[in-house]
Amino acid sequence: MYYEGKLDSLKDVFGVDALRLEPGRLVVEGRAYPIVEDVIVLLEPARWPASFRNKLGAVRADGDPDSSAFAEDIQFTFGEEWRRFPRILPDHEREFLQYFDLVDLSGLAGSRVCDLGCGIGRWSYFLKDLCRELVLVDFSEAIFVARRNLRSAENALYFMGDLTRLPFRRDFADFLFCLGVLHHLPTDALDEVRALARHSRELLVFLYYSLDNRPAYWRRLLAGVTSVRLLLSRIHSPPARAWITWFFTLGVYLPLIGLGHALRPFGLARQAPLFDAYQGKSVRRIRQDVYDRFFTRIEQRFSRSEIQALTDTFRETVVSENPPYWHFVCRR
Numbered sequence: 001m002y003y004e005g006k007l008d009s010l011k012d013v014f015g016v017d018a019l020r021l022e023p024g025r026l027v028v029e030g031r032a033y034p035i036v037e038d039v040i041v042l043l044e045p046a047r048w049p050a051s052f053r054n055k056l057g058a059v060r061a062d063g064d065p066d067s068s069a070f071a072e073d074i075q076f077t078f079g080e081e082w083r084r085f086p087r088i089l090p091d092h093e094r095e096f097l098q099y100f101d102l103v104d105l106s107g108l109a110g111s112r113v114c115d116l117g118c119g120i121g122r123w124s125y126f127l128k129d130l131c132r133e134l135v136l137v138d139f140s141e142a143i144f145v146a147r148r149n150l151r152s153a154e155n156a157l158y159f160m161g162d163l164t165r166l167p168f169r170r171d172f173a174d175f176l177f178c179l180g181v182l183h184h185l186p187t188d189a190l191d192e193v194r195a196l197a198r199h200s201r202e203l204l205v206f207l208y209y210s211l212d213n214r215p216a217y218w219r220r221l222l223a224g225v226t227s228v229r230l231l232l233s234r235i236h237s238p239p240a241r242a243w244i245t246w247f248f249t250l251g252v253y254l255p256l257i258g259l260g261h262a263l264r265p266f267g268l269a270r271q272a273p274l275f276d277a278y279q280g281k282s283v284r285r286i287r288q289d290v291y292d293r294f295f296t297r298i299e300q301r302f303s304r305s306e307i308q309a310l311t312d313t314f315r316e317t318v319v320s321e322n323p324p325y326w327h328f329v330c331r332r
Contacts, residue, residue, distance in 0.1 A: 002038040009133060009157060013112075015169025028167070039143050042161030047072075049079055049141055052160075070162065071186045073233070075140050077295050078184075080238070082120045082142035084291065088149055091285040092122040095324075099123065099179055102320050102329045103204060105130055111174035114200065116163045117181030121146030128153040135173060137161050164192065168199065176200035179327070180292075183208045183300040190306065193330065194313040201332045209325035212303040218273060226299070233297040241295060248290045253278060276323055302326065 003010065003021055010026065011019055019028045026033045026040050034041040036056070045053075047070060108131040115124045118136040124146070128134060134156040136146050143160045150156050159166075163178070164187070176199055182189040189207055196203055211218045232244060253274055260275025269275055278286055307326055310317045319328040 001035075003035070003040075003157075006157065013135060013157065013168050013172045015172065036160075037144055038147050039158045039160050042159050042165075042167060043139065047075075047139070047162065049075055051079070052141055071184075071298060073297055074184050074186075076236070077233070077297075078119065078138075079140035079142055080241075081288070081291050081295070082140070082145050084238075084242075085284070085288040086120055086145045086149070087284075088120070088122055088125050089282060089285055091281050093126055094280075096123055096126045098322065098324060099177075099206060099327055100204070101322055102318055102327075103175075108175060112172070114173035114176040116176060116178040116196070118143065118146050121149045123177065123179060124153075124156070125149055128156065131155070131175075133157070135159070137163055137166070139163070164195065166199070170198050171200060173200040175202050175204075177204035179204070179206040180208075183302075184296055184298050185300075186298055189300045190302065190310065193310060197313055197330070197332055203330045204327065205330065206324055206327040207307065208299060208301045210301040210303045210306075212305075213325065215271065221273060229294050229299070230297065232294045235295070241291065244294065245287050245290045248294060249283065249287045253286050253290060254283075 001021060003026065007019065007021065010028075011017065014028050016029055019026060021027075022032075025035055034056075036052075041048075048056075105127075108127070111131050112133040112135065113124075113127055113131040114135040114137065115121070115127075116137050118124055118138045119142045121136055124134050124136055128150060132155065134150075134153065136143065136150070136156060137159045138146065139160065139162050141160075143158055147158050163181070164185070176196060178196065182192045182205065185192060193203070193205055193207075196205075211222060235241060235244070256272055256274045257278050260269040260272035260279060263269045263272055269279075278289075304319055304326055307319055307328055308317055310330055314330040314332055316331040317328060318331075319326050
């Protein structure tokens with residue numbers, strides 16, 4: 001069993017003196033959590049993804065008493081996204097270095113690092129040899145893809161769980177990151193950043209920016225794109241989603257990237273929407289972002305000044321000057 005040699009780590013993460021492994025489950029202070037393909041399932045049965053529930057042959061559980069804080073359609077979309085785009089790509093390594101520009105990677109050597117909303121584990125993949133231990137959490141079936149992508153890592157713990165309701169002890173992680181997740185929740189993303197302070201003294205977070213460092217016409221374009229997104233997010237058909245993804249990749253993203261290249265000799269490349277974010281990226285990586293962008297119903301955006309106001313909770317909040325906007329580090 002994968003966790004036989006990891007019981008001390010699990011005790012420390014949960015903050016308990018005793019727990020035990022049984023066939024197919026982990027028992028923590030009398031509560032049993034299923035273990036499926038080396039993933040410890042923290043979610044209440046009412047929050048299990050439908051396909052996961054069917055795989056286990058389980059019946060649908062009673063309704064969730066706190067369903068207003070949980071978006072089942074977002075869970076479905078991200079599970080589908082990462083099953084459709086499961087591979088770690090060379091693009092991801094470049095993005096990893098962009099996101100972690102504020103982090104001393106060498107200083108993580110003896111640390112337990114938590115990846116909240118890990119998806120396919122694309123960032124943890126590049127951290128697995130840089131830290132002592134990894135804790136990966138996702139509320140969708142993407143967590144099983146992450147387990148496969150990190151199959152060579154012996155220092156990882158995998159949880160299917162809701163990052164807003166983790167049964168872990170205070171400060172269970174030395175460093176925690178949550179990239180591109182909180183702005184898709186049905187609760188205020190900045191409040192969720194504040195809540196994450198209980199889990200670690202240092203956080204790295206990425207939230208969509210409100211285009212506050214861009215020309216006004218970008219914000220007008222965003223309003224139109226948002227209307228389209230809200231319509232397309234209702235579509236669940238895999239063939240339809242695949243066709244729409246290709247349409248926007250070939251008909252919108254690539255032409256705008258091309259426009260940025262054409263404007264480059266005149267020093268105007270940055271005025272072309274999408275150019276900064278997608279120049280040099282592979283078509284497959286762009287397709288994945290298109291899928292993410294147009295099939296996710298909830299999207300919150302924040303200005304730099306709103307993020308800097310997190311100093312009401314944290315001793316220090318440092319916002320990177322570099323894309324992706326805005327990623328930032330909070331320290332208690």
